[in-house]
Amino acid sequence: MNRCIRIQRLAPQDRERWQALFYRHQQQSRRRRLLALKALWDGESMAGVCRSQGVQRKTLEKWLDSYLHGGFDALLPPARPPRLRPRRAGRLRGGARKKTAEADPGTALVALDEFALLSTTCTHYAWAEKNTAPAPPSNEKRREKLNGFLALDLNSGKTTVDFQPQAKTRNAVHVIALIVLRYASLGFRQILCILDNCSIHNDSMKAALAELLAEIPLAQGIAVHFLHTPAYSPKFNPAEYLIRLVRKNSLYHLPHAMTVQQRAERVHRHLAQAPPQTPQQVKNILSHIYRLPKSGGS
Incomplete structure (x- = not known):
């Protein structure tokens, strides 16, 4: 037939x-x-x-x-979770463990990641599967939105968020430059920054950052190194775990009339009171990342 x-x-x-x-x-x-x-x-x-x-x-x-x-x-068979090649996962864990272990007192260890702050009320947060962006038309682009750049100090647990109107390469350059200046003012001479493989974290961003820092006297002599996680592997970036906590502690179940600026101020206020994680808890996150299965996984 x-x-x-x-x-x-x-x-x-x-x-x-x-x-x-x-x-x-x-x-x-x-x-x-x-x-x-x-x-x-x-x-x-x-x-x-x-x-x-x-x-x-x-x-x-x-x-x-x-x-x-x-x-x-x-x-419609069940979607297979994105897999990380065992060799790539091993290199990442080994590189992260080696660099964090060998870092001298003059090296700052920072994990950085971005998240969206919308005018809508959050009720939950989870890492989405790869390629699961909604396709139906929506008014998402018309909503008020800020992009948060969360930086986690892997030694002290101190967490900061810089909100930007967009998440473009120039915004990432601006935020990382501010991070570099913060640590330079504290006497650090080297910074190791863990980033994901987002398209804005590319060579042009690094070149623009170096050009900007070269014009700032305080940043002279500061060495900035980057350690990139594999493509779409949120479990390998410590900052991802803190974004979850920031959302849970500061953004869940807020009044619908609250603006994005008010929500951003609420996040800053909560982070100024106390870090979401203690230094020991941050170490536990790193230990968890080092123990992730060798077979990979997102």
């Missing part, structure tokens, strides 16, 4: 579950499969579906065969 005819015969019994799955799955890659199936239910040709969804015919046929043989469970 023709593949399209067999699929259309399943439409009456599967449309209700299709709707539930479409709302559940926000990833564009999964919604494309569902939209392709619905288009065939509605009578569109295979060639038309390929054009509308931007896929090759062989790919579409593979999706449809999966659906015909295993239903929605086969069409």
Whole structure:
């Protein structure tokens, strides 16, 4: 029997579950499969579906065969968590452990990461899976937003957040320059900064930072080194753990009318009172990172 005819015969019994799955799955890659199936239910040709969804015919046929043989469970198999190659994970843990252990008293150890501060009320926070950004249109770009750059001192546990209007390379340069000046004023001559592999943490950022610091007398002679975590590996960045705590302690369940500026002030006020973690707790986070499974994982 023709593949399209067999699929259309399943439409009456599967449309209700299709709707539930479409709302559940926000990833564009999964919604494309569902939209392709619905288009065939509605009578569109295979060639038309390929054009509308931007896929090759062989790919579409593979999706449809999966659906015909295993239903929605086969069409939308469970997403595999992003894996970190064992050798890469070992190098990261070994490099981080070696550099933190060998750091002399004149070296500051800092973990840095960014997070978004929105005008909406937070009720929970978790690390999202890779490639799970919502695809449906929303008014997200119209909302009030600030970008927080959180810096964690791995020796003292002191945590600071600098809020910027955007999370661009120039903003990262500005924030890191401020961090360098803070430590320079305390007598530090070297800074080791742990960063993720975000696109703004690139060579152009490092070049712009070096150019900016060269113009500031206080920063003369300060050596800044960077240790990058693998692509999308939030569990390897100590700052990620502190972002969770900052959100929990300062941003959960706030009045809806509270502006982003008021929320930012609340974060600063709480951090000024006491660090979210003690030095021993920060050491425990580092020990946890060093013990992450060699098989990888996000």
